[in-house]
Amino acid sequence: MTEEISEYLSLKPGNIVVDCTVGAGGHSINILKQIAPAGRLIGIDQDEEILELARRRLKGYEKNCKLVYGNFKDIDTILGQLNIKEIDAVLYDLGVSSFQLDSSERGFSFLRDGPLDMRMDKNGQLSAFDLVNNLPKEEISRIIFKYGEERYSRRIASLIVEKRKEHFISSTKALADIVSGALPRGRRREKIHPATRTFQAFRIAVNNELEALQISLNKAVGLLRGGSRICVLSFQSLEDRIVKNKFRDLARESILKVLTKKPLRSGPQERKENPRSRSAKLRAAEKIG
Numbered sequence: 087m088t089e090e091i092s093e094y095l096s097l098k099p100g101n102i103v104v105d106c107t108v109g110a111g112g113h114s115i116n117i118l119k120q121i122a123p124a125g126r127l128i129g130i131d132q133d134e135e136i137l138e139l140a141r142r143r144l145k146g147y148e149k150n151c152k153l154v155y156g157n158f159k160d161i162d163t164i165l166g167q168l169n170i171k172e173i174d175a176v177l178y179d180l181g182v183s184s185f186q187l188d189s190s191e192r193g194f195s196f197l198r199d200g201p202l203d204m205r206m207d208k209n210g211q212l213s214a215f216d217l218v219n220n221l222p223k224e225e226i227s228r229i230i231f232k233y234g235e236e237r238y239s240r241r242i243a244s245l246i247v248e249k250r251k252e253h254f255i256s257s258t259k260a261l262a263d264i265v266s267g268a269l270p271r272g273r274r275r276e277k278i279h280p281a282t283r284t285f286q287a288f289r290i291a292v293n294n295e296l297e298a299l300q301i302s303l304n305k306a307v308g309l310l311r312g313g314s315r316i317c318v319l320s321f322q323s324l325e326d327r328i329v330k331n332k333f334r335d336l337a338r339e340s341i342l343k344v345l346t347k348k349p350l351r352s353g354p355q356e357r358k359e360n361p362r363s364r365s366a367k368l369r370a371a372e373k374i375g
C-alpha cells in the first residue's frame with residue numbers, strides 16, 4: 087500500500103516527517119524521496135538490529151534522516167531531544183517485520199524453531215519465556231483470550247501449566263506443539279495455523295503493543311501541524327480498533343478529520359505478491375486547524 091500511503095501523507099519537499107516504525111526503511115525511503123532535498127525524516131524503531139538494515143537502505147540520505155532507537159510511545163521526548171516541536175506527517179506500519187519473523191533466534195514464529203523470546207526490543211525486561219513459564223494459569227488464559235481472541239484460551243493455558251511442571255517451555259516449537267495439542271480436532275484443520283492466535287497474544291503482551299499505540303497516537307496527533315496527516319497501517323483487529331476509536335473520538339472533538347471512512351485494504355495483486363498484506367488495514371486522518 088505504498089502508493090496509498092504516499093497519497094494520504096500528501097508530502098511536500100521540505101516537510102518534517104516521523105516514521106514511527108522505520109523497520110528496514112521501506113516506507114522511509116519513499117518518504118525521503120518526496121521530502122528531499124531539504125526535508126527531515128525521523129525514523130524510530132525499538133529494534134536495534136533492524137535499525138542497522140534501515141541505515142544501510144537509507145544510505146545517501148544521511149543529511150535528511152535521523153534514525154532513533156526507541157519506543158514510539160516516547161515520540162514526544164524523542165522529538166524534544168531533537169528540538170522538533172511540530173511535524174508535517176506521521177506514519178505507523180505496525181506489528182513485526184518480516185526480518186523479525188524470519189529470524190528464528192528472535193522467537194516470533196511458530197514456523198521456525200527458536201528460543202521463546204518475541205521481544206522486539208532486545209533490552210526489554212520480559213520475554214515470552216518469562217510469561218509462559220511464570221505467570222499463573224488465569225493470567226495466561228487472560229492474555230491468550232484478550233490479545234489472541236482465542237476461544238480455547240483456557241484449554242491452552244491449562245496444558246501450558248501442566249507441561250511446564252515437567253520442564254521449562256523454552257522453544258517456539260514446544261509452545262506451538264502444546265497449543266496444537268490443546269485444541270479440538272476441527273480447529274486443527276482450520277486454514278490458519280493453530281498457534282497463530284496464541285503467538286500473537288504473547289507477542290502483544292511481551293511488547294506491550296496496544297498500550298504503546300494508545301499512548302503514541304495521542305502524542306503524535308498533538309505534535310502534528312494543522313492540515314497535516316497521520317497514517318496507520320495495522321495488521322490485526324485489536325490494533326485497528328484502537329486506531330478507529332481514537333480517530334473517531336478526536337474527530338468528535340474537532341481535532342481530526344477522518345479521511346478513510348472505511349479502512350483501505352490491499353488489492354489482489356499486492357495480496358498475491360505479499361501475503362502479509364492480506365490482513366492490512368490503512369486508516370488516515372488530517373489534523374484540523
Ligand SMILES: C[S@@+](CC[C@H](N)C(=O)[O-])C[C@H]1O[C@@H](n2cnc3c(N)ncnc32)[C@H](O)[C@@H]1O
Pocket residue numbers: 106107108109110111112113114130131132133136156157158159179180181182183184206298299
Ligand atoms: C511492520 S515493521 C515496519 C516495516 C517498515 N515500514 C519497512 O518498510 O521496512 C514494524 C516495525 O515496528 C517496530 N515497532 C513495533 N512497535 C514499536 C514501538 N512501540 N516502538 C518502536 N518501534 C516499534 C518493529 O520493531 C518493526 O521493526
